[in-house]
Amino acid sequence: xxxxxxxxxxxxxxxxxxxxxxxxxxxxxxxxxxxxxxxxxxxxxxxxxxxxxxxxxxxxxxxxxxxxxxxxxxxxxxxxxxxxxxxxxxxxxxxxxxxxxxxxxxxxxxxxxxxxxxxxxxxxxxxxxxxxxxxxxxxxxxxxxxxxxxxxxxxxxxxxxxxxxxxxxxxxx
Amino acid sequence: xxxxxxxxxxxxxxxxxxxxxxxxxxxxxxxxxxxxxxxxxxxxxxxxxxxxxxxxxxxxxxxxxxxxxxxxxxxxxxxxxxxxxxxxxxxxxxxxxxxxxxxxxxxxxxxxxxxxxxxxxxxxxxxxxxxxxxxxxxxxxxxxxxxxxxxxxxxxxxxxxxxxxxxxxxxxxxxxxxxxxxxxxxxxxxxxxxxxxxxxxxxxxxxxxxxxxxxxxxxxxxxxxxxxxxxxxxxxxxxxxxxxxxxxxxxxxxxxxxxxxxxxxxxxxxxxxxxxxxxxxxxxxxxxxxxxxxxxxxxxxxxxxxxxxxxxxxxxxxxxxxxxxxxxxxxxxxxxxxxxxxxxxxxxxxxxxxxxxxxxxxxxxxxxxxxxxxxxxxxxxxxxxxxxxxxxxxxxxxxxxxxxxxxxxxxxxxxxxxxxxxxxxxxxxxxxxxxxxxxxxxxxxxxxxxxxxxxxxxxxxxxxxxxxxxxxxxxxxxxxxxxxxxxxxxxxxxxxxx
Numbered sequence: 001x002x003x004x005x006x007x008x009x010x011x012x013x014x015x016x017x018x019x020x021x022x023x024x025x026x027x028x029x030x031x032x033x034x035x036x037x038x039x040x041x042x043x044x045x046x047x048x049x050x051x052x053x054x055x056x057x058x059x060x061x062x063x064x065x066x067x068x069x070x071x072x073x074x075x076x077x078x079x080x081x082x083x084x085x086x087x088x089x090x091x092x093x094x095x096x097x098x099x100x101x102x103x104x105x106x107x108x109x110x111x112x113x114x115x116x117x118x119x120x121x122x123x124x125x126x127x128x129x130x131x132x133x134x135x136x137x138x139x140x141x142x143x144x145x146x147x148x149x150x151x152x153x154x155x156x157x158x159x160x161x162x163x164x165x166x167x168x169x170x171x172x173x
Numbered sequence: 174x175x176x177x178x179x180x181x182x183x184x185x186x187x188x189x190x191x192x193x194x195x196x197x198x199x200x201x202x203x204x205x206x207x208x209x210x211x212x213x214x215x216x217x218x219x220x221x222x223x224x225x226x227x228x229x230x231x232x233x234x235x236x237x238x239x240x241x242x243x244x245x246x247x248x249x250x251x252x253x254x255x256x257x258x259x260x261x262x263x264x265x266x267x268x269x270x271x272x273x274x275x276x277x278x279x280x281x282x283x284x285x286x287x288x289x290x291x292x293x294x295x296x297x298x299x300x301x302x303x304x305x306x307x308x309x310x311x312x313x314x315x316x317x318x319x320x321x322x323x324x325x326x327x328x329x330x331x332x333x334x335x336x337x338x339x340x341x342x343x344x345x346x347x348x349x350x351x352x353x354x355x356x357x358x359x360x361x362x363x364x365x366x367x368x369x370x371x372x373x374x375x376x377x378x379x380x381x382x383x384x385x386x387x388x389x390x391x392x393x394x395x396x397x398x399x400x401x402x403x404x405x406x407x408x409x410x411x412x413x414x415x416x417x418x419x420x421x422x423x424x425x426x427x428x429x430x431x432x433x434x435x436x437x438x439x440x441x442x443x444x445x446x447x448x449x450x451x452x453x454x455x456x457x458x459x460x461x462x463x464x465x466x467x468x469x470x471x472x473x474x475x476x477x478x479x480x481x482x483x484x485x486x487x488x489x490x491x492x493x494x495x496x497x498x499x500x501x502x503x504x505x506x507x508x509x510x511x512x513x514x515x516x517x518x519x520x521x522x523x524x525x526x527x528x529x530x531x532x533x534x535x536x537x538x539x540x541x542x543x544x545x546x547x548x549x550x551x552x553x554x555x556x557x558x559x560x561x562x563x564x565x566x567x568x569x570x571x572x573x574x575x576x577x578x579x580x581x582x583x584x585x586x587x588x589x590x591x592x593x594x595x596x597x598x599x600x601x602x603x604x605x606x607x608x609x610x611x612x613x614x615x616x617x618x619x620x621x622x623x624x625x626x627x628x629x630x631x632x633x634x635x636x637x638x639x640x641x642x643x644x645x646x647x648x649x650x651x652x653x654x655x656x657x658x659x660x661x662x663x664x665x666x667x668x669x670x671x
Contacts, residue, residue: 051631052538088610088634161632169537172527 008032008057010064017068022118022127029061030130044134050162055170062167065128069120078125079167082160090157098123099132132159178240178301180292181266184250185219185232187275188260193229199259200230207233210249212242232262239305240298241323247286255279267292295327299334303341310348310385312338343383351384356394363398443476444486451490459495459514496562501549504532506559513563518614518623525556526628540629545646550654557655560624564616570651573621577648584641591621593639609633 013032016024034040036057037049058075065074078097086093095103098117100110113133117126184203186196200218207216214237221229238246243265254261258277263285265272270292274285293301302323306316324334345351358380362373369377381391450472454465461469473483492498495514498506509528512521530537532552533544540548553570560569573591580586588594593612595605610633612618612625627633629643 047631052536055536090635158632158635161635165631165633169526169530172530173537 008036008060010060013061013064014068017064020068020120022073022120025065026118026128026130029065029128030134032057032061033131045131045159047156047158047162050159050166053166053170055173058166058170061128069127072120072124073127074125075128075163075167079164081125082164088164090160093160096123097125099126099129131163132156178293178297178304179214179237179267180240180243180289181264182213182235182238182243182246183219183232183262183264183266184234185262185264186259187231187262188277191259197230199257200232203233203253206249207235210242210246212239213246214238240293240301241326243289243292244286247282247289251279251282251286254282265289265292295329296333296337299323299327299329300337300341303334303338307338307341307343308385310351311346312342343385345384348386348390351386352390352394355381355384355386355391359394359398363402367402440478440482443478444482447472447476447478447483448486448490451487452494455490455494459491459511496559497555498559499551499555500532501551502532504528504552506555509556510559513559516563516616518568518616521560522614522624522627525560525624528552528556529628539631542642542646545629545643545650548650548654553651553654556624557651564623567616567620568618568623569621570624571655574648574651574655576621577644582645582648584644587644588639588641590619592619593622593625593637606636606638608635609637612637 010032013025013028016028030045031040033045033053034043036054037045037052039045039049062075066076071077078093081096082088082093086096091100091103094100094110110133113130116122116129186199188196191199204216204218207213213235217234217236218228218230219232219234221231223229235246247263250261250263254277258279260275260277262273262275263282265285272285272289272292274281276282299320302320303312306312306320309316312320320334320338324331345354359377362369362377366373377391381388447469450469454461454469472478478486491510495510498510500506506528509521509524512524529540529552533540533548557570561571564572566572573587576590577587580590585594589596593607595607609625609627609630613622625637626639626643626647627637629639629647630637
């Protein structure tokens, strides 16, 4: 997967973040992520795409989310919780950021996407989330999501892990 | 020579009956008339020596009368006397011969004419004429015709006349020849000496006169040669100056080079000293004490070493003591070396991933089969040698390669042997995946356990998986870069495997 050196346009994202329309911001973020990994046609992020995610875009998205949410949302917030509070355990992380109703590796399931709290009162690191939720129809069934994305299904700790590793590697540059 | 063919004529009015006043008048008339005659030279007055208050003119003197004009002049005088009988004394002088006649009778004078003609021998008359014409430098056609007429008149031999003419002209018959002759002489003189001495100049002047060359003919030649000589002298002078300048420049350059060489040698000596000092300071530790750092700083100041030299010296010293850290892609392995030296295996492993991603990938992306095949050899060797050095051969790519050969290049066996994969059951039926955290970061780990290959992984916490394709591909690359580590015993096995 090659990084495409294109001048990304973050003006849409900035607009919705300024307006504190968190759900729209999540959508725009997800769209940008797909564009950055050339998966706009595919429509969902997978672990390989995450591993090759352009560092520049990652930093910029994270920076904007952090700026407009006062550090409450964004990849850095999620990384912080993952390392320091969740002890790098996916199940614990999912619960801490409010993606699953309870912490359990085997019996936890994810909330449907539209039930997420799109407000600053949500737990730290709650957003962005769509990148994790969006799944192809088939995978969604396997994940137990009944064909509707990740909702009501099991998590993909690999995808989360991949994001965390990517954040770590990008920070080394 | 010319005087030999000329006659002096003195006409004096000696008539006692002639008043002084009339005598003067007669003299003046004669003077005026004489001036009009061609070939008689410039007339003078004959002065009465007895006169005191005033110059008394008593006659006319014709100093240079050409030999062939004697008859004409005497004839003229005859007519005068016939016309105006005054007693006149006529003297003809030629060298030592003197012919004098004093009469008022024209007949007497007529008789003298023949005698007078015999004063000069015919050849002399002819010679006189020839020399007169030769004055111009060459005999013009009119002059030549006159000479021929004279020859006929004097009844001279044609051959004799030709030789007289030739003699009168001199060795050069045309003006061009004369100029050339002069030019040759001038050239010779200029080559002999410059500037010309007074003697030479007067000699050349004499020659010009003899050759009947005018000043305007001669002057340009002089100027030309003078200009030529000065130009040559100038050129030579410039050439000398140029040569001098070049030698000066060369000397200056040589001097500069010597100085530079010396400065360089001094610099080198200082650099070597500094290097020795660094080695001394680093001998026991990679992190010098504050005291030693101070020593190094002082040395840098005292010897005035520039940053480049210092860096080079420190690199050399550190490399020789703690292992080379070369890179084909400009990656700095200093931190990896430090972490390995202090035995921080986990951090060293993380640093290994960092440098590998920096070396091989554009955007810190994990390695793929393609990028493994082009892993820079120098960097691979550097990383391997550092891990090996600080683990006494237990860790490093070459240790892993040995394990790979020990299991006959079976990827799954390799993964089990280095304890990256566990298994249960007979025939390795159940694979037990490990996560990165399950790995051991101590010296108690099995040989080849480290460094991990996390740099091909997409995830670490969920599981640390290396596919067999990756294993084979990576060892193919390692063998390319470090061919000497193939142990002879497995050569047979590898051949059969292929």
